[in-house]
Amino acid sequence: MADGKEWYLEYEIHRNRPGLLGDVSSLLGMLGINILTINGVDHERRGLLVAAREDKQIERFLAIAETMETIHLTKVRPPTLSDRLAVRHGRYIERDTGDRKTFRFTRDEIGLLVDFMAELIKKPEHLLLGIRGLPRVGKSESIIAASVSANKRWIFISSTLLKQTVRTRLSDDERSADHIYVIDGVVSKRRGSESHWDLIRQLMRSPVTKVIEHPDDFVKETEYTLENFDYILELRNHRDEQIRSSGDSIHSDFPWSDFN
Template sequence: MDERKEYYLEYEIKINRPGLLGDISSLLGMLSINIVTINGVENSRRGMLLLCRHEEQIERLKSILDTMETIRITKLRLPKLRDRLAVRHGRYIHSDVDDRKTFRFVRDELGLLVDFMAELYKKEGHRLIGIRGMPRVGKTESIVAASVCANRKWLFVSSTLLKQTVRSQLIRDEYNEDNLFIIDGIVSTRRASEKHWQLIREIMHIPGTKVVEHPDIFVQQTEYSLEDFDYIIELRNTEDEEIRYESVERPSLSQDSDFSMFDF
């Protein structure tokens, strides 16, 4: 039985001289540590996923690397999701300094965002994810693309992506914890009936993943709060773009509209 364990090594290059990577690779080879993945990450840093059998090998590696003047170790630990994605995409996911459950992306990082959300979708159990962003920045498309990557069926509980949709019931097979439930916070809070809200309460008790667009609007007139969210994702066109909800205009739904059996 293979009992090898993965570790994440990240180091900052202080003196970028020819052969530096070769020296480190040779050192790993001498310590019988395999390189699974390697890539450059942000700010002159390089990240590696390593594989070895004994923790002592990692301790010896660290003691040797600490003596090298050309690099500085920034991380050496069991890999987290953010570490794996950093190596895969060559850039880090940025979280809010004051709120560690808030993660920020810009539009040219959609590939990284989709990969991140797909990994969240794969986890079992209740998970409530909020996503903020201005219109047409790619929120819904990213949610759906991530569900495809995670091999999860998605259900629009409220949406305006393809058709104005406010559902008031699900069919039996849709009450499935493996499904991904997508809620548009603006549509649900401003245009929905009590039947719709009863459905949302039922969905919240399903031990699966729910994604709410515009979570700040969603919590304004409901019993839910931002503390109920496990992750908050912010998607902007540019890093300095301000997300302003007074500028978000959605087409109105007819009070008679009921797409309770409408599915995508």
């Protein structure tokens, strides 16, 4: 546990020079502010997680930092999930400016995706998550890794990971709020029997976390819409890749912005 209240500080570097980070760190140390984590969040910005016993310590730091010509403070706030992950991974999660529940990742950011999904899965509320991506991009593997990280068990209701799975019932020990239920919208749409869809409807009504691969196909077969999803995650091989779903395309030329 941090000794004091945690804060996220971020600054832009106006004039980089040797020792700049040391100057900022020394200033925080002189004010009794403990640095928990520090990392660059892009080429021109640096983020820090710090802990201070009193708010006035942060106020003093802000007053002094305003006089420094080499940096410009851009964020001072209690840390959000995005802030913690940005410092941990050295980059922000990209968020669709047109649909604020949609977050975008590429294959070289799978570690960031797994950590983000794991933190969502850990939440006490039971979320409905959707994940888009082309075949073999790493969707199912990311779900498994996030479940392991969150110390949750995963159950594939429909999947193509090892062999085509289409479940029609669950045992008593498979019904638990500690499980993550994974549904492949394409497999269920093409191969699901009525008993399979009965099981899915039961799970959708239950207070458990569901992760839906290919959510656009899934909503075509149910009374649910994309508005019912708490988060939509998109995984691409590269930034410009288009994700296609049963003849429909999800274009990748939307503006991207930081998840702040």
